[in-house]
Amino acid sequence: MTDQQTTPRRFAAGPWRRLRSLRVRLIAVFAAVALLAAVSASGIAYWLNRDAVLKRAQDTALNDFRVSLSRNVSALPLNASCPDLTTLASTVASSGLSYDVVVVDPAHPECTASSDPGQFTLADVPAALQSTVARQREITETNPYPYHLYWQRQNLAGRPFVIGGTKVVPTGPTAYMFKSLENERADLNTLGWSLAIATLLALIGSALLAQAASSTVLRPVKRLGDAARRLGEGHLDTRLEVEGGDELADLARTFNRAAESLHEQVEELSAREAQSRRFVADMSHELRTPLTAMTAVTDILEDEAESLDPMIEPAVRLVVSETRRLSDLVENLMEVTRFDAGTARLVADEVDIADLIMSCIDGRAWYDAVELDAPRGILAVVDPRRLDVVFANLIGNALKHGGSPVRVRVRESAGSVVVEVSDSGPGIPEDVLPHVFDRFYKADRGRARSEGSGLGLSIAMANAQIHGGTITAANGEVGAVFTLTLPLAPPPPPAEGETGGGPAGDAAQDKDAT
Amino acid sequence: MPFLLLIEDDDAIRTGLELALTRQGHRVATAASGEDGLRLFKEQRPDLIVLDVMLPGIDGFEVCRRIRRTDQLPIILLTARSDDIDVVVGLESGADDYVVKPVQPRVLDARIRAVLRRGERESSDSSAYGSVVIDRAAMTVTKDGQDLQLTPTELRLLLELSRRPGQALSRQQLLRLVWEHDYLGDSRLVDACVQRLRAKVEDVPSAPTLIRTVRGVGYRLDPPA
Numbered sequence: 001m002t003d004q005q006t007t008p009r010r011f012a013a014g015p016w017r018r019l020r021s022l023r024v025r026l027i028a029v030f031a032a033v034a035l036l037a038a039v040s041a042s043g044i045a046y047w048l049n050r051d052a053v054l055k056r057a058q059d060t061a062l063n064d065f066r067v068s069l070s071r072n073v074s075a076l077p078l079n080a081s082c083p084d085l086t087t088l089a090s091t092v093a094s095s096g097l098s099y100d101v102v103v104v105d106p107a108h109p110e111c112t113a114s115s116d117p118g119q120f121t122l123a124d125v126p127a128a129l130q131s132t133v134a135r136q137r138e139i140t141e142t143n144p145y146p147y148h149l150y151w152q153r154q155n156l157a158g159r160p161f162v163i164g165g166t167k168v169v170p171t172g173p174t175a176y177m178f179k180s181l182e183n184e185r186a187d188l189n190t191l192g193w194s195l196a197i198a199t200l201l202a203l204i205g206s207a208l209l210a211q212a213a214s215s216t217v218l219r220p221v222k223r224l225g226d227a228a229r230r231l232g233e234g235h236l237d238t239r240l241e242v243e244g245g246d247e248l249a250d251l252a253r254t255f256n257r258a259a260e261s262l263h264e265q266v267e268e269l270s271a272r273e274a275q276s277r278r279f280v281a282d283m284s285h286e287l288r289t290p291l292t293a294m295t296a297v298t299d300i301l302e303d304e305a306e307s308l309d310p311m312i313e314p315a316v317r318l319v320v321s322e323t324r325r326l327s328d329l330v331e332n333l334m335e336v337t338r339f340d341a342g343t344a345r346l347v348a349d350e351v352d353i354a355d356l357i358m359s360c361i362d363g364r365a366w367y368d369a370v371e372l373d374a375p376r377g378i379l380a381v382v383d384p385r386r387l388d389v390v391f392a393n394l395i396g397n398a399l400k401h402g403g404s405p406v407r408v409r410v411r412e413s414a415g416s417v418v419v420e421v422s423d424s425g426p427g428i429p430e431d432v433l434p435h436v437f438d439r440f441y442k443a444d445r446g447r448a449r450s451e452g453s454g455l456g457l458s459i460a461m462a463n464a465q466i467h468g469g470t471i472t473a474a475n476g477e478v479g480a481v482f483t484l485t486l487p488l489a490p491p492p493p494p495a496e497g498e499t500g501g502g503p504a505g506d507a508a509q510d511k512d513a514t
Numbered sequence: 515m516p517f518l519l520l521i522e523d524d525d526a527i528r529t530g531l532e533l534a535l536t537r538q539g540h541r542v543a544t545a546a547s548g549e550d551g552l553r554l555f556k557e558q559r560p561d562l563i564v565l566d567v568m569l570p571g572i573d574g575f576e577v578c579r580r581i582r583r584t585d586q587l588p589i590i591l592l593t594a595r596s597d598d599i600d601v602v603v604g605l606e607s608g609a610d611d612y613v614v615k616p617v618q619p620r621v622l623d624a625r626i627r628a629v630l631r632r633g634e635r636e637s638s639d640s641s642a643y644g645s646v647v648i649d650r651a652a653m654t655v656t657k658d659g660q661d662l663q664l665t666p667t668e669l670r671l672l673l674e675l676s677r678r679p680g681q682a683l684s685r686q687q688l689l690r691l692v693w694e695h696d697y698l699g700d701s702r703l704v705d706a707c708v709q710r711l712r713a714k715v716e717d718v719p720s721a722p723t724l725i726r727t728v729r730g731v732g733y734r735l736d737p738p739a
Contacts, residue, residue, distance in 0.1 A: 289526070295619075
């Protein structure tokens with residue numbers, strides 16, 4: 001059912017089918033999960049680390065700045081001049097940790113005292129920080145100082161800095177500290193790269209894992225598919241190895257059970273078929289013995305019929321003719337059972353097809369009713385007896401159902417000999433045409449007793465096929481046309497067919513030797 | 515009047531064929547088993563034997579082989595099937611021809627007369643092919659001066675081949691000439707008879723120098739160079 005649905009789409013949706021394959025889907029899901037996990041873990045780690053690193057760096061710097069500033073600011077004279085402020089800035093900055101200091105005093109607005117004047121000025125301090133630092137707090141129990149130390153992170157000329165600022169006394173100068181966070185940023189960048197690489201590795205790892213996982217799932221699925229295909233090809237003994245107890249093992253067990261039951265059913269069917277074939281074969285064999293005895297005396301009866309009582313004569317003639325019919329029927333039945341059992345053998349010899357047809361027509365006294373168009377010299381390796389059966393059936397059938405004149409035309413084409421038998425009758429109805437080679441199929445069902453056995457064309461077909469040829473039936477311009485196509489040399493027989501060797505086999509060896 | 519021995523185990527067939535053959539002008543003795551047949555054969559020396567293949571006790575092939583050990587009279591097999599192993603084995607055991615059941619008495623009679631004609635003498639002289647000498651007048655063949663025991667069919671085959679030395683004859687031609695099968699002859703008859711003939715006349719039957727196979731055609735008698 002599903003197969004029918006997918007079949008029309010199979011070709012149109014080829015690339016899609018591949019994308020939707022189990023393997024691709026598994027890898028996609030694994031990769032998505034790995035990506036999500038790796039990115040969230042790395043992200044959290046990065047932010048926590050970043051926070052901790054920056055906080056520690058700036059806390060250290062700010063503490064140092066506060067201590068150094070409070071120690072040095074007391075040494076400043078009351079009305080400090082600009083050089084005094086510069087000295088203060090340098091002194092505080094040189095306390096040990098590498099930061100720079102800018103000191104501004106409301107008393108000298110024109111003076112900007114910087115430990116590194118080329119690098120930092122008051123302009124580098126954000127306005128928001130300046131106003132916050134300048135604001136005086138109310139002194140309460142919980143807040144013993146009117147001025148606090150404030151800080152802000154800021155990029156200056158593309159480089160990260162933490163800028164801290166405070167006022168020591170209400171009228172005194174304001175000091176700002178610039179601490180570079182370049183090292184910390186480099187550390188964090190390294191960390192970021194490491195995490196990105198780790199995420200990438202996790203992705204690759206997950207893809208490989210998905211591949212491995214899909215293989216462990218898909219290998220049994222592929223085995224199952226292969227086994228199902230073999231089963232479909234007719235290898236009914238195909239079974240799967242059941243490993244473990246998972247769903248796939250269950251599936252394998254179910255497959256094995258299905259195959260087992262299929263095997264049994266097919267065997268039972270073929271056993272029954274073989275039995276019925278054997279029955280037909282045995283029966284025709286058994287019929288043959290009394291028929292042989294009857295046939296032996298029919299000639300005597302026929303010869304004496306004329307001298308018999310006129311009442312008895314028709315009875316004798318009836319017995320004679322029906323014995324012959326029965327004999328033909330049994331012979332045909334035996335022929336059919338031989339084909340069914342595959343024991344029919346070719347006794348091939350190289351013959352002239354025209355000669356063979358001629359003798360077939362002569363032997364049955366059909367010469368007046370048949371127009372023969374057969375060039376001599378078309379030689380084919382055939383079983384003359386079997387081919388005679390084919391010709392007799394085709395021509396006899398044409399004479400019986402089509403009516404004379406029957407035309408027989410022989411031609412050679414491309415390694416084959418083609419024999420056309422056409423009649424002048426009404427042709428074959430279209431609905432009958434596919435069944436003309438069926439056994440016991442009679443075109444006219446109303447005619448209960450036909451002259452033929454109902455096996456003739458089917459035997460002709462089987463005989464053509466054992467030569468590697470075939471017969472086709474069609475309607476021509478007038479009447480029906482049966483066309484026999486035979487290869488000039490028959491296909492090599494199967495190896496097992498050479499049972500017993502026999503004279504033919506020896507002759508073949510002999511041919512090779514000479 | 516030819517004297518025939520019919521060996522057939524089925525009463526009805528035996529009676530029917532006896533009636534028919536007698537009516538065709540033959541004198542017929544009958545036997546119901548191979549043992550009886552061999553005994554009758556020795557006592558009455560018939561001209562020809564019609565032999566059923568499927569016999570109780572010793573079968574037709576064995577009867578055929580035992581007769582061939584001493585005698586070369588014509589034997590026609592009555593076989594069940596035309597295309598199975600029966601025919602091959604029967605021809606190998608020395609039968610001259612075979613008919614398939616159920617056989618028309620006319621056909622059997624024609625075969626019998628054809629086989630019997632093979633032994634008829636011809637008025638001709640003798641010819642020699644190496645160590646093999648064919649005397650057409652006496653209907654004998656000698657090899658190195660010794661008489662060869664040939665059946666009439668083997669003799670006729672050799673005569674037909676030697677009538678056209680160096681010329682290939684097809685199996686179908688030989689079937690017409692020797693077996694008088696008008697058409698549809700079984701080419702295995704020719705092959706089997708050639709094998710038996712080679713076994714008698716050739717120095718090395720597996721490497722024939724006198725009766726050669728002509729690939730794709732048939733057989734040819736080559737006078738030794």
